[in-house]
Amino acid sequence: MSNDFNSNSRSGYRAKRKKTNIVLNGLIIVVLLLIIFVAYNIFASGDDKAAPKKESPKTAQKDTEHKEVKDKKKDENAKKDEETKKDDSSSDDTAAEDQPSEETTTPEKPDDSQAVVSDGGTSSNVLKTIENPSWKPVGTSQTGNHTPVYSGTDWDEMLNAISYATGLDPSNMTVFWLGSDKSTTNASIGTVHSKDKTQKYKVYIKWVDGQGWMPTKVEELAELQR
Incomplete structure (x- = not known):
């Protein structure tokens, strides 16, 4: 009678321990899965931010055309300024010629x-x-x-x-x-x-x-x- 009681106690203890191990192992697996999931999201979002935004061919073409037009206008304005300076210089020279010199x-x-x-x-x-x-x-x-x-x-x-x-x-x-x-x-x-x-x-x-x-x-x- 005593031997049967001890045998049942040991058997219950092992079953309880086995059940505890299964629960712990399950929790460990769940934690590992969460860690993997979080790490994946962090690295995935980092890659998206680091990846350069690719312009579509149409957008790149529009930017190029806009830059060409802007440069052309800049060159035209520079030429106009230069012509204006030349005209002003000519006017000053003419005025200086029209004015009598101090010697005269x-x-x-x-x-x-x-x-x-x-x-x-x-x-x-x-x-x-x-x-x-x-x-x-x-x-x-x-x-x-x-x-x-x-x-x-x-x-x-x-x-x-x-x-x-x-x-x-x-x-x-x-x-x-x-x-x-x-x-x-x-x-x-x-x-x-x-x-x-x-x-x-x-x-x-x-x-x-x-x-x-x-x-x-x-x-x-x-x-x-x-």
């Missing part, structure tokens, strides 16, 4: 060594009088018969002659008075001073046909008077 409108600096300086002058307000045979006409852009006009181009050319005779820079010269010299045909008289009024002059100028205004006499003044 302003004579060389007078030779002060030839200046004749004397004390006094036409009035008691004159400190000294200066006459210089090296003075020349300052040039002109005017043509035809000339009559003094105290505005515009004629005015500017008169001031150019006065600046030339006195040595005052136009930016430092203020006109006190400028008008006709009634004692001489086609002549003018101007009274000017430096901006700080330390230099005051009365300048006599005359018109030379085709050559412009030329200084004839400069008087250094004690006070500003007409």
